[in-house]
Every structure is written in structure tokens, then in C-alpha cells.
Amino acid sequence: MTASADTTEAIEATGDAAVGNPRPGRRWDVLLGILAAVTVVGLVALAQWRGTRFFYVGDMYEQFAPLWHVLGSQLRSGQWVAMDPAAWMGGNYAAEALDGIWNPVNLANFVLVSYFDNLSLAAFVVAAEMLAILSIGVYLLARTYGAHRGPSFLVAVAIPVSGLTLWYEAAGWPAGLAAFTWFVHFWWSARRFALGRAPMIVPFAFGFLAMTAGNPYAPLGLVVVLAALGIELILRRDGRRLVLLTVMGACVGAIAPMVFLPLLGASEVTTRQSLAAIANDTFLVPDLGDLAAGSSPTYLPSISNWKGPLDSVPSTYLAWFVLPLLPWLRWSGRRRIPGGVGLLVVGSFYLIATLAPSNLWLFRWPFRLVEYLYVVVAVVFAVLLSRGLAPMTRRRVGATVAIVAFGAYSAWAVRPDLWLEHLVGLLVVGAGVAAAVTVGRRAxxxxxxxxxxxxxxxxxxxxxxxxxxxxxxxxxxDEPRPDPLPDGGSPVFSVADMRRGAAEYRGVVLQLADRLSVTTEDSREGRLLFGNLARVADPGAVTSYTGMGFDSFADELCMDYRGAVCSGAVERIFAPASAAVDAPLVDVMGVSTLVVQRTLAPVETAGPPPPGWRLAAADPARVVWVRDSPMAASAGPVTWASAGIDTETRSSTPTSETVVVTADRAGTVLFSRLAWPGYSATVDGRPVEVAEGPAGLLSVDVPAGGGQLDVVYSSPGLAPGRAVAVAAAVVAVLASAAISVLDRRRRRRSVVNAGPARAD
Incomplete structure (x- = not known):
């Protein structure tokens, strides 16, 4: 090793000594890490107390929390499925990726949530858990870059309650929060591994958790961190650790096929492919001005979002103390930041990415990357603050006053109507900075x-x-709306209440409703539910939440990603499914319960139900029709066959159907499940053609004479993806063990070669 590398190693060791070597210091790190996590839980409990449903908005409300309850209930009954045809467009869990069904922490949380009746409270518990884990990760990351315990503790508390992380990720985008959390832990453990101070299995484990979170920003972050650490090792001329880091990174990367190949395999029938573009519609695109006001707690960024050109929450807030304390940091000095090159690489990438166009291939909304940039800023701040405060001068005082005043002015300029909130924020920040500087200089x-x-x-x-x-x-x-629409966060959270509204439902349930006139009371009573809330109320609901859709099915029913439909859907479901299929679509879908919103189709619902149906329930919001003779209990089985073909279902599972077919002539059989790519079929062992039928239903051609028809689903890419993931895990475990043995031998040889210690 060269002299330069020796010097670098000494500096890195100095920084690492602050992390917890010798062992007595590790106890303090453990205690402070836990204390930071507890502090964060206390702060987010304030948010829950003030907002009651703070962590139950957006996708958390209609996608994640109810789906967790459904999947957790299935796990408790001994079922674990990657494909559930009963959920229709939202049931291809493996392809959805974002559901995170391969993540063991997620699976444990699914089971936990299934015990809750109050989904809002369940969402808060999971969000608080992940924010606490994030806090520990930030603390460890700052420590491994040489920050002292106090500053590390400070940023470990601040990052989890920063704008994007708390107000968006924790409140409504839990997959993004999980991805960010495991990214931070991977970064910490990967750097420890690069320095030879952690076994390979540790960063591999956190890399696995990050990959299986299902959010594409996690794999992106892992690549960025590995590149930064690789550059550090190249500058240190440590080829051995670079090779080992590369092997570890390859093992983590090998998890990606299991998570994302099913998504790519299903893309041909979904709307995902239309998202892959390079464009800028300015949606959720922050600018430098938003970042420059990161220490103003009442600044609302002018970011185009779902509610208009201005955000309604402080989403680009970093921490009230970071910018005002910049003049007091010791920027110059003999000691450089350990691993500063890596921090520069990661920070530069995320600064550029945060200011990128709104769409870069499948990566949308650069606003989501603000927290990745902020964690770099927080680590650098903690390291510099560890050097102590610079002496007091008029220039520093003036600079701090100017920074605080600029933040308050920026907040007022965007929303001058909130002048009182801005004034309170200015006073709190001003007093806090004055107290921090005074105490910091004295104590x-x-x-x-x-x-x-x-x-x-x-x-x-x-x-x-x-x-x-x-x-x-x-x-x-200027008047409060007493009855907010579900789009505004309607507080429907009780599973028992929702299920009361589905008491009359039987078999496959098709709800035909839009969202424009649904009231909070309708949702609370389970009369009309959207997204995965409908799946919680009744497992047979066609309505579900999907991040990718199914083109032909969505087009036929004009159904959106949350299950809302247009007024023409009522007429369409009673029309023939296609020119070749004379049965109504409602029949070939196997629907046994039809829920029709009165405001969607007042004429059709005013009269008696169609022949073969009876009125099961009616209220001001909807009518419920149920078949006199309900069809199959769940989606999946055969619902229609060509003339001259008789069928008898022998078995039906989420991924297979076994049907005895008697056919006077060749024809077609339709199943009440969507024709996702991955289906195959045989008749008496001979392959037969599988196709997409009307409305995207699974269609199978059978020959004359019939036989035993076996239909099997295998998610595209899942089998090889699993094999590669298992192989990567085996390699990581074996390599970790081998590296540990070799490192111990090297240390023993170093001790022997060094000889007895010289007495001073």
C-alpha cells in the first residue's frame, strides 16, 4: 500500500473510531440510536394527535393500508399468493412490485395490520416504525463519516420529520419511505464493509430489503452509493476491497430480477409502457428556490401537484437549524471529512436529479429525490458541527439573521395570506437559533x-x-367543508363499518360508481368504496387499486386505477361481451352482486332489477342487485363456453384451473380472470392456445372431443428471478464467511510480523 493510501487509511480509522471502537463507545451509540428512534416516535405521535389521520392519506388510504390488511389476513390463514385473480386489475401482486410482497419486514407488518380494525391507527404504527428505523440509520451513517454523537443524534431526529419524508412518504407513500429507510441503512453498512469493518452479509441484507421495497428509487440509490464507494476505494488504491464491494453489489443487484421481471413481463397488457418517456410537465419538479428555503418551517413550495400550483404542506423543509447555523461551522481545518469524495459524488448526483425533468423513463417526479439529497446535507452538517462552533463575530451574526429573515420572507412571498403562521415560524426559529448558538458556545x-x-x-x-x-x-x-370527499382524505378507517355495508354481497361483486358525489358517510358505512378499501369490505370485490392497470379491461368498463367507472359502464355490462360471445359481460365476468350508484345511472336503477336478479339492498347512494342463483364464490372458474361445449370445474386456485371439457366441436372457453401474460393451458397434456378474450378475460381454445383442461399461471420472469436471488444469497453468505476467515488470518499474520510491542 502506498504512503497516500496509508494516510487515507489512518484518517478513515480516525473517523471510524468515533463510530464505536473501542467497545465501551458502542454502548453509547446503541443507546443514542435507540433514544433518537424513541424521540422520532414521540414527534410523529404529535402529528397523529394533531391530525388524527395524518398518516392515512393518498395512496396509504386507498392502496397500502387496506391491502396490508387483506394480505395479512391471507398470511394468517396460511395463504401467500403472488397472483390473486379475485382482485382483477390489482391482483397481480408480483407484477405490481410496489406492494413489496418479497420483503420480510413488509410481510410481518401485513400480519400486524390485519389485527387492526382502525386502518388509520395501523398506518400510523407502521409509519412510526419505519421512521424510527430510519432515524437509527441516519445516526449510524453520520457516525461512520466521523460525526460526533451529539450532531449525529440531532440529524437522526431531524431527517425523519423533514418535509418530504414525513408529509408525503410517511403519510401517503409508504413504499417510498421503506425504500429510503433501507437505502440509508445500506449506505451505512456498505461503507463499513468497504472499510473492512462489517461482514458482507450486513450490506447484502439491507440491500435485499431496499430492493424488495418495490420502489425503483431504492435500486437507483444503491447504484449511486456503490459507485461513490467504488470511487473512494479507487482513490485509496485498495483493489482488494473494490473487488469485494463489486461482488457484494452484484449479489444485491441479483435481487432485482425477482422484483422487477414480473412487472416487465406484464407490461404489454398494462398502461405502464406509456409512462416510459423523457418529458417535463413541471409536475412535482422542485427548484433551487424551494431548496434554499429548506430551513423555513412555514415555506410552502411552488410545486405543481394534485391540488394546484402550490403545495399545501412544507414538503421541501429540511431542518430549521441547518441553514442558519452554516456561518458558525468550521469550514476550514486540517482534518478533511472521512469519505468526503463519496459524499460529494452522492450529493452531486441527487442535486442534479432533484432538478431534473418530471419524467425520465420510468422515474417520475424528481421531487421524490429531495430526501436523498437532504440526508447527504445532514451528514455533512453533522460532521462539520462536530468540530465545534466558530468564534462569534458580527459578520456571522449578520449572516444568520439574514438567512432566517430570507427564509421567513420566502415563505410569506409564496403565501402572504398565512402571515400569522410565518410570523410564528420566524419567532420560533429565531429564538431557537439564538439559544442554540449561545448554549453551543458556552457548553x-x-x-x-x-x-x-x-x-x-x-x-x-x-x-x-x-x-x-x-x-x-x-x-x-374560506368556509370549512364539513363533509370532505374521499379525494380529500375521507376518514373511512373502520373495517367493521365498511363490512357492514357489504353484508348483502355474494360472490364476485362489481361496483359501478364514480367518485364525484360520494360522501364521507357513504364511505364510512361501506356503501361505496374505492381502491383496496373495497377488498377489505368484501374479498369478492372487482374494485381494487392498481399501479399499472389492464388496458382492455379498463377500456371496456371505462374503469380507472381505483375502480371508479363512467356512466356508460352500466349499459356495457349488460351488452354482449363481444361479437363472438353473445352472453352479457356481467355473466362472463361471473358477477353475482351488482352495486350501482344512483347518481351514476338514475334511470337504470329506478326500475326493477333485470331477470334473474333480485333487489338485496337500497339506500340514497346505491342499489344492490344479487343473482337469484349466485355463480362461483370467487373469480377464476369457467363462466362461458362455445356452443356444443360442456365444462365441469374440478379444482380452482389463484394460479390454476382444472376443468373437464366435453366438446362436440372445437371451440372456446372463457374464465372469470384476466389474461395476464404467463398463462398456459393443456388438454390431456397437449398444449392449447391461450388468448385474451373480451374485456381482457382469459380465453382458451379447446379441440373437438375435449378432455381434461389444465390452466396454469406462472408470473413471467419470476422463476428465474427467484433462482438468481437464492444463488445471490448463497454467494453472499459464503463470501461473507470466507472474507471473515481471511481477514482474521491477515490480522494474526500482522500481529506476528509486528513482533512484541515496544515498551515506552
């Missing part, structure tokens, strides 16, 4: 960190009071 950085954490709690209360969760009533013409 040291550790005391400053304590003051700053207290200030973070105060600032958080200001934010929670000034910007209530979108689950709260929305103002219309």
Missing part, C-alpha cells in the same frame, strides 16, 4: 444538539398546527 456541541432537538419539537408543533393533514376538512371559499 459545547452536545448541549447545542439537545437545544436543537427541543427546537425541532417546537417547530414540528408549529407545522402540525399551521398545516393540518389533508385528512382534515378542506376550506371552500
Amino acid at each position: 459545547g456541541v452536545a448541549a447545542l444538539a439537545v437545544v436543537a432537538v427541543v427546537g425541532t419539537a417546537a417547530v414540528s408543533m408549529v407545522q402540525f398546527s399551521a398545516f393540518p393533514s389533508v385528512a382534515q376538512p378542506i376550506a371552500v371559499d
